[in-house]
Amino acid sequence: MEKEHVIVKLTDGVLSLQLNRPESLNAFSPEMILRLTEEIKAAGSNPEVGAVILSGAGRSFSAGGDVKTMGQAGPSETYDHIGKLNELVLAMRALEKPIIAAVHGFAAGAAFNLALASDLIVAAEDSKFVMSFAQVGLISDGGGLYFLTRLVGPYRAKELFFSAEPITAERAKEWGIVNHLYPLAELEQGAFGLAARLAAGPSRTFGLMKKIADQASTAGLPEILEQERITQAMLVTTDDHLEGVLAFKEKRKPDFKKKQEVL
Numbered sequence: 001m002e003k004e005h006v007i008v009k010l011t012d013g014v015l016s017l018q019l020n021r022p023e024s025l026n027a028f029s030p031e032m033i034l035r036l037t038e039e040i041k042a043a044g045s046n047p048e049v050g051a052v053i054l055s056g057a058g059r060s061f062s063a064g065g066d067v068k069t070m071g072q073a074g075p076s077e078t079y080d081h082i083g084k085l086n087e088l089v090l091a092m093r094a095l096e097k098p099i100i101a102a103v104h105g106f107a108a109g110a111a112f113n114l115a116l117a118s119d120l121i122v123a124a125e126d127s128k129f130v131m132s133f134a135q136v137g138l139i140s141d142g143g144g145l146y147f148l149t150r151l152v153g154p155y156r157a158k159e160l161f162f163s164a165e166p167i168t169a170e171r172a173k174e175w176g177i178v179n180h181l182y183p184l185a186e187l188e189q190g191a192f193g194l195a196a197r198l199a200a201g202p203s204r205t206f207g208l209m210k211k212i213a214d215q216a217s218t219a220g221l222p223e224i225l226e227q228e229r230i231t232q233a234m235l236v237t238t239d240d241h242l243e244g245v246l247a248f249k250e251k252r253k254p255d256f257k258k259k260q261e262v263l
Contacts, residue, residue: 003020005019006035006036008035010048010049012196013050013196014050015052016052018057019032019054019055019057020057022056025058025060025062026057026061026063027062027066028062028110030081033084036088037084041095049199051196051199052097052098052195053101053195054101055102055103056104056105060106061105061107061115062111064109092114095207096206097206098120098198098210099117099118099119099120100121100191100198101114102122103123103127105127106166107130110144113148116143117143117147119210120180122178122181123187124181124182126169129177131161133161134161134164139161152177201256202238202241205240240256244256
């Protein structure tokens with residue numbers, strides 16, 4: 001029986017998607033990209049899923065593109081492959097639920113970009129991030145030129161792209177790429193604890209925050225203000241909002257419903 005390229009688990013509202021090609025440092029395969037896309041899309045309509053964790057089996061999060069197969073594909077095959085990767089990235093951004101990338105070892109090339117396509121990144125203290133594309137004469141794909149430039153600014157981003165030199169997790173945190181650092185032995189527990197808290201939160205609210213925040217870098221202030229205005233007017237009638245207000249008055253933690261509400 002062929003080994004699954006992605007290990008899928010659902011626990012307490014947290015969907016865990018673990019890249020599972022440890023013998024190749026979880027280098028991307030067509031099967032892996034397809035399975036991740038299917039699971040992310042399915043999570044959007046599954047009320048049992050409140051948050052998602054992306055992680056890697058073995059020694060590293062992922063080496064990104066499979067160097068062993070590079071040089072064999074022509075323009076047409078490459079165009080089609082990147083199209084599948086783009087579909088995954090767009091599915092991640094469209095998912096109205098938080099996605100956490102839990103990085104250990106290396107996040108290299110397109111795997112770095114997969115982490116950037118998530119909403120939060122947590123990392124082991126000894127992990128490293130590298131935009132390795134220039135080493136093999138390629139540009140970044142998977143949205144790196146979009147995500148990283150907006151996150152750290154064009155000058156730092158171009159330095160990482162041009163040099164193809166890794167940066168430490170500590171430097172990545174200083175630059176705002178990583179949200180939280182953990183000792184390697186505590187990374188899995190830390191990531192799951194964060195995801196579980198998000199999964200127990202007001203999922204519809206998180207989804208709308210994500211959607212509007214992602215548009216903020218390209219939309220003008222008037223457009224964002226109007227989206228906030230319309231969205232807030234809808235949310236004030238939801239069970240989650242009413243429960244949050246009641247819990248505040250009663251000085252207790254809110255017990256948000258896990259099912260998505262239809263506005």
